[in-house]
């Protein structure tokens with residue numbers, strides 16, 4: 001039996017995340033949209049509070065709570081993934097770029113939580129980690145990674161360039177995807193934790209962007225950068241029978257998280273638009289067919305239906321991760337639906353609000369700019385659809401490209 005209510009034990013976290021979003025994020029949202037690349041110092045205090053929530057074992061509102069627990073084999077559990085997703089929805093209702101700027105809540109933290117061993121988890125506890133996969137010649141096709149990692153004594157030597165790394169300048173460390181042996185294909189791609197200040201690791205520049213301007217997006221260069229061999233996450237074995245499995249596991253946890261971010265932004269836009277419609281005297285009636293209502297009300301109902309579908313898919317994919325059920329299909333479905341919906345919803349809300357929607361007086365125009373990235377990073381719309389198609393048709397990545 002599927003229970004669609006939010007579990008009681010997650011309610012406190014949801015309330016706290018909502019409060020933080022309303023009282024910390026929203027008031028500074030526009031300020032840091034304008035002050036691109038300046039660090040929102042207001043986040044330090046909040047980050048400390050979140051650390052407390054994460055260490056309480058309840059899961060957090062950022063990425064750090066994402067880990068399958070060992071005891072998740074029995075019964076139905078609403079664990080770290082679900083809590084993290086619910087928290088992220090609230091925080092991104094406040095401001096998605098500020099959540100992406102929260103210390104110690106990077107996508108690299110989700111990678112560490114997903115694939116690190118217990119010793120690494122302890123060693124990297126409290127580290128803020130960005131995630132560096134994309135390269136100048138490799139985005140969607142992560143199997144084409146050219147950054148290399150060569151074992152030399154007790155260290156790996158990293159060489160290569162990474163682009164569009166979220167929190168790449170501010171984070172304490174970066175989880176870098178590199179290949180141990182290009183000739184062995186996907187199975188040889190591993191992830192390595194590289195800490196700031198390691199010789200040979202350089203932040204080259206920051207990007208100016210359409211949206212999520214409060215979040216720093218960096219180009220990174222690694223030149224003969226040596227890291228201890230214990231910084232390889234997961235196993236160093238190149239198991240060609242398992243292919244990409246190791247590093248790709250990260251996406252099963254991070255895609256629901258990005259879908260949750262999209263849901264938070266979409267809800268913000270819907271709430272604001274609902275308020276504006278009410279002020280304009282447009283009533284949205286849930287008991288009458290949409291085609292008998294005001295055109296704006298009918299449009300609003302359609303947007304809410306998309307929102308609801310994305311929300312439910314996201315909760316399902318997170319719940320499956322908590323219950324150790326393979327969730328790659330659902331994670332991609334959730335990401336595809338939520339990514340597309342947030343772009344549609346925020347743009348349509350700008351339109352429904354008329355000229356006011358286009359001005360900086362409200363946050364609607366900002367949300368429509370912030371939305372697009374949620375349909376791009378951690379796998380674009382097209383890539384999610386490709387993954388869904390492969391899973392449903394039982395095709396391999398070589399058979400369906």
Ligand SMILES: Cc1cc2nc3c(=O)[nH]c(=O)nc-3n(C[C@H](O)[C@H](O)[C@H](O)COP(=O)(O)OP(=O)(O)OC[C@H]3O[C@@H](n4cnc5c(N)ncnc54)[C@H](O)[C@@H]3O)c2cc1C
Nearest residue numbers: 131132133134138139140164165166377378380382383401
């Ligand atoms: C603001 C921002 C932040 C980012 N943060 C990070 C980060 O923290 N870490 C990181 O590693 N990367 C990050 N990225 C990079 C992001 O993950 C990539 O942009 C994304 O994976 C797409 O890769 P690409 O830009 O090279 O596009 P390409 O792969 O070149 O794709 C271009 C277009 O072609 C489509 N396409 C590609 N292949 C197919 C196919 N087989 N079938 C159909 N359509 C296809 C894509 O969907 C896309 O629309 C970020 C990007 C941005 C803009």
